[in-house]
Amino acid sequence: MPILTHLEAIRQGIWEEMERDPSVFLLGEDIGVYGGAFKVTAGMLEKFGADRVIDTPISESAIVGAAVGAALVGLRPVVEMQFMDFIACGFDQVVNMAAKIHYRWGAAVPIVIRGPSGAGVHGGPYHSQSNEMWFVHTPGLKVVVPATAYDAKGLIKASIRDNNPVIFYEHKFLYRRIKDEVPAEDYVVPIGKARVAREGTDIAVITYGAMVWTALEAAQALEQEGISLEVLDLRSLLPYDEEAVLASVRKCNKVILLHEDTRIGGFAGELAALISEKAFEDLDGPIIRVTAPDTPVPFSPPLEEYFLPNAKKVAEAARKLAAY
Amino acid sequence: MRAIKSPKTAKIAYHRADGLLPQSPDVGTLERMLYYLKLTREAEYRIERVLYRQGKIVGGVYVGRGQEAIGVGSAIQLVEGDFVLPSHRDFSSFLIRGFELKDLLANWLGRANGPTRGRENTTHVGSLKLGVIPIISPLGDTLPVACGVALAFKLRGRKNVALVHFGEGTTSRGDVHEAMNLAAVMKLAVIFICNNNGYAYSTPTERQYAVKDLCVRGPAYGMPGVTIDGNDVLAVYQTVRQAIERARAGEGPSFIECKTFRMTGHSAHDAAEYVPKERLEEEAKKDPITRFEKLLLAQRVITTRQIKQMEQRIQKEIDEAVAYAEACPFPRGETAIEGVYCGPDCWWETGSAV
Amino acid sequence: MPTNVIMPQMGESVAEGTVTRWLKKVGDRVERDEPLLEISTDKVDAEIPSPAAGTLTQILVRENETVPVNTVVGVIDGEGAAVSAAQAQPATPLPGPELKDAEAAPGLPANAPSVSRDKIRSSPLVRRIAREHNVDLAYVRGTGLGGRISKKDILAYLAQPGSQRAIPPTAPQPATPTPSSVPPAVSAPAPAAPPPAGTVAGATQVVPMTAMRRQIAEHMVASKRTAAHVTTVFEVEMTRVFELRAQYAAAFEQRHGIKLTFTPFFVRAAVEALKQYPIVNASVDGNNIIYHRDINIGIAVALDTGLIVPVIKHADEKNFLGVARAVQDLAGRARSKRLDVDEVQGGTFTITNPGIFGSLFGTPIINQPQVAILGVGVIEKRPVVRDDAIAIRPMVYLALSFDHRLIDGAVADQFMNKVKAVLENWEESVV
Missing domain, CATH: 3.30.559.10 (Chloramphenicol acetyltransferase-like domain)
Known part of the structure; x- marks a missing residue:
């Protein structure tokens, strides 16, 4: 099976969907001639032409709004945010226009808004955010956060085929660091289904995105100490796989909720509420969060390192929880 | 009125309604225009002054009294496959595109039979079949959407157009800039129609923008801009016609400022005391319906008797529609959770125009 | 090395006790296990032996004062005052579910209640297992933080032969099984309620209930x-x-x-x-x-x-x-x-x-x-x-x-x- 990077897997997924369905087209800044700021769309202009790989002005609101309009009349636009931080400029179109149309008057809005998010590359406050929760709290949207190359391809394809607006988070730290066996043929990973990234028995670490790798690293380190971590990769946050979360909790009885996003209002809070509502009597210890602190993402490497959850922090929390 | 093709026609070109122009619509269309003008005026009167005050309509009520000519003069010439994205004061656009008055009223009354099944209020009603995409309350968001609709037309090689209405207050929003720029850059078949009715809620035009006429915005983006008398339905018709022709020919978007006046408060609960009385009296003399009616009578296109019959017919239609809407049931509360997502179990009859 | 004398917990649900009499004065020499003070709780009255030999240096709770269990009531200073398990216990219960380092509970014979029931620290899962297997958690030894009973502990307990220890009748145990209609011989006047309107102040006596x-x-x-x-x-x-x-x-x-x-x-x-x-x-x-x-x-x-x-x-x-x-x-x-x-x-x-x-x-x-x-x-x-x-x-x-x-x-x-x-x-x- 071919080995692809996270980024190549996303590209291949989009590529295949564009070949498969002529209504799929791309909108974004610097995605055509330049091939995208991270080169996700490299080669696509040459392959699919300027009508389907459209360079736009710097107008996030117009890009999203135009994608909605085109989607309403039958196309399947895939929008790139150069950085997911900039989606704020098109926020109104995402949360007020795209998210609510189907509920309001029944029209499908099959758009995908994708782009790089996350920290770890010294990008500073505006090129590092994990802002997925802005959209997880917006009914009508779907929010997808893959960790592996396999899932990145399968989920981007599922997102493009979905009849609802999907916000697709690509972690820039994973783009070229993560390599995976990715089938060359067509497959989709269903939105809303989690994946057990590692089986374990003592503590379930429930996470998503780049933190899946952090959790796996911690799990490996703790194995020698006799603490067995299960790692659950959510893959989608809206909708999310409630059953998989509860299954891991019921199996391990202790839980760490891990994300790169900041703490207050992070996804861990939602999961903690779910677990306490539906699996309270399966808990053998407190629900523990490992997250970034409630600050913007700092630039300077020591600050950023302090900010980001890492395997050491996860392992420390896991040791304490195991002894609880 | 000046030719729209010249980017320099940034002046008010009042069409004087003293005769029909060579390219004027045929008699049948003229009659339909008068019918929709009157139907819109009367239906909105019933909504704002009767049903709202009776407590049968709750929430916000926004009507377009005094500015009916803009919606009628533009929407009347759309063909199948075209889209209109009306403002909240373009009730006529919904009727002309084929929404039934009784359904729109059921929606106003929040009934289960309304097109949105009680999910949305006022004229937040859309239909892909009829080619109508409604506003959302952050006004101006429909302009980028209109660009997307036109982009889809372009990518599919279709000659259809997207006609988008917005007020002069909305032009202060960034989305308007982004959309006009995008449409011009991509040469999209969008007709930007600014219904300049003098006030954005309580804000008069001099506190909204610092140019004399907004038509200068068109050339600023690289598209024609023109300012016309929005109370002259034939001027609207004529100007929009030229813009549509350009758009269908692939020559890109146009910007048309229609000067009119809001003859009500911002909403049914706004007494609009901030509007000088003299101004209202002055503007009342320019009423678009009276003016058009006079012209049609003078040109012998229609008789007084025919107008009378038309008015009776309109009242009957409204009575019947109101009776229907009031007889419709309210939706069951638990249906509120349905239809957030488009999926196999979705009960919406979704259709695509392309 | 000073040794704290604490108000002991004399009963599963006893929350407080009253010092009724100090048998020694400050400065008195006391031997280990020599009667030091008398206390009264709702269950029993008891004589408390000194936890250590030495000198009674402080009396922190005076006679007729009522304090929560585990409160330090006095201090013995002197030779051989080894710290006992009871002394190591903090005066107030540890805070709730928070990861916090604490000393493990001392080992206890398996057939004796490890701790009194209202001090048992476990988890929702452990309590569920206990309920399902009819286990009285007081008999389960906890090895988690601060002696907390974890899943591991209760599973180990259940794995022992003959470990099924019935829980006393119902979940919320009554603190004191003492009621009946017997009119008890009340020695102290007890009008704790406010005097009725019109009562002359001074004509009543307010005495706290025991x-x-x-x-x-x-x-x-x-x-x-x-x-x-x-x-x-x-x-x-x-x-x-x-x-x-x-x-x-x-x-x-x-x-x-x-x-x-x-x-x-x-x-x-x-x-x-x-x-x-x-x-x-x-x-x-x-x-x-x-x-x-x-x-x-x-x-x-x-x-x-x-x-x-x-x-x-x-x-x-x-x-x-x-x-x-x-x-x-x-x-x-x-x-x-x-x-x-x-x-x-x-x-x-x-x-x-x-x-x-x-x-x-x-x-x-x-x-x-x-x-x-x-x-x-x-x-x-x-x-x-x-x-x-x-x-x-x-x-x-x-x-x-x-x-x-x-x-x-x-x-x-x-x-x-x-x-x-x-x-x-x-x-x-x-x-």
Whole structure:
């Protein structure tokens, strides 16, 4: 099976969907001639032409709004945010226009808004955010956060085929660091289904995105100490796989909720509420969060390192929880 | 009125309604225009002054009294496959595109039979079949959407157009800039129609923008801009016609400022005391319906008797529609959770125009 | 090295205690285990031996002051004052579910409760497993932070042979099983309520309730709030019992060294009836009925400061003599305040005896979580009709207060008929 990077897997997924369905087209800044700021769309202009790989002005609101309009009349636009931080400029179109149309008057809005998010590359406050929760709290949207190359391809394809607006988070730290066996043929990973990234028995670490790798690293380190971590990769946050979360909790009885996003209002809070509502009597210890602190993402490497959850922090929390 | 093709026609070109122009619509269309003008005026009167005050309509009520000519003069010439994205004061656009008055009223009354099944209020009603995409309350968001609709037309090689209405207050929003720029850059078949009715809620035009006429915005983006008398339905018709022709020919978007006046408060609960009385009296003399009616009578296109019959017919239609809407049931509360997502179990009859 | 003297927890639900007397003054020399002070709780009054040898350097809680358990009441300074496990305990309970380093609980023999029940730290999962396997967590040794019982601990406990230790009847254990309608001999005036309007200030005396009094008050009200009380009264002829006593009293005392009283007769009669009507020996737990396998009969004993209800465990396994011995022993030690905490817990049915104070019958309050209580009135000769003639017979009124949530009137009366029949037609040998 071919080995692809996270980024190549996303590209291949989009590529295949564009070949498969002529209504799929791309909108974004610097995605055509330049091939995208991270080169996700490299080669696509040459392959699919300027009508389907459209360079736009710097107008996030117009890009999203135009994608909605085109989607309403039958196309399947895939929008790139150069950085997911900039989606704020098109926020109104995402949360007020795209998210609510189907509920309001029944029209499908099959758009995908994708782009790089996350920290770890010294990008500073505006090129590092994990802002997925802005959209997880917006009914009508779907929010997808893959960790592996396999899932990145399968989920981007599922997102493009979905009849609802999907916000697709690509972690820039994973783009070229993560390599995976990715089938060359067509497959989709269903939105809303989690994946057990590692089986374990003592503590379930429930996470998503780049933190899946952090959790796996911690799990490996703790194995020698006799603490067995299960790692659950959510893959989608809206909708999310409630059953998989509860299954891991019921199996391990202790839980760490891990994300790169900041703490207050992070996804861990939602999961903690779910677990306490539906699996309270399966808990053998407190629900523990490992997250970034409630600050913007700092630039300077020591600050950023302090900010980001890492395997050491996860392992420390896991040791304490195991002894609880 | 000046030719729209010249980017320099940034002046008010009042069409004087003293005769029909060579390219004027045929008699049948003229009659339909008068019918929709009157139907819109009367239906909105019933909504704002009767049903709202009776407590049968709750929430916000926004009507377009005094500015009916803009919606009628533009929407009347759309063909199948075209889209209109009306403002909240373009009730006529919904009727002309084929929404039934009784359904729109059921929606106003929040009934289960309304097109949105009680999910949305006022004229937040859309239909892909009829080619109508409604506003959302952050006004101006429909302009980028209109660009997307036109982009889809372009990518599919279709000659259809997207006609988008917005007020002069909305032009202060960034989305308007982004959309006009995008449409011009991509040469999209969008007709930007600014219904300049003098006030954005309580804000008069001099506190909204610092140019004399907004038509200068068109050339600023690289598209024609023109300012016309929005109370002259034939001027609207004529100007929009030229813009549509350009758009269908692939020559890109146009910007048309229609000067009119809001003859009500911002909403049914706004007494609009901030509007000088003299101004209202002055503007009342320019009423678009009276003016058009006079012209049609003078040109012998229609008789007084025919107008009378038309008015009776309109009242009957409204009575019947109101009776229907009031007889419709309210939706069951638990249906509120349905239809957030488009999926196999979705009960919406979704259709695509392309 | 100073050693703290703490207010001990003398009972599962005891939250506080009163220092009644210091036996040493500050500066006094005290030996390890030498009586140091006396305390009073709602369960027991006790003499507290010194935890260490040395000098009493500080008295932090004065006489008649009431403080929460684990509060440091004094300090011993001097040689050999080794820190004991009890001293290592913080004065206040550890905070809730928070990852915090704390010392592990000391090892305890598996057959003894590790800690008193309200101090058990576990988890929702552990509590569920305990409920499902009928395990009393007090017997499970916790190895988690601060002695917390974890999943691992309870699973290990369950893996031991014979580890299934029944939980006492219901989940919310009553703090003190002491209620009945016996009017306790209250020595202290206790008008705790505000004086009625118009009362001249100074004409009343405000005295705080003792711990025992407060507990009794609480449990009486709680029981009235919990159970649907109904009282049924039966008249029982005691001729047969009288005859037996007349015949055997002297021999009984001589042979066994205890007096042949009426109480064992009532206990035995109740046990027989309880065997036949197990619903009367039950508890309510939410929507469940808990039938108790054991029959543990509480006997209300009046004290001069209130009352206490020692329990005859496994009363159904005892013959008349065994019951008589147990009654004698428990009542004696109750009056001298030498009961163990264990001996006032786990009752499944209670007998109270207002008759000794002359009452014809009372309407006793049920001792939660039990569902019935038998009140014995005064036994005296009364004119009764026998064969259409007036006869003089020793009679007693027996009043059964029962919880109508669980026990129907018919069942209660059948139960009483059984009691009556056993007493009136006594068959068991008493010697």
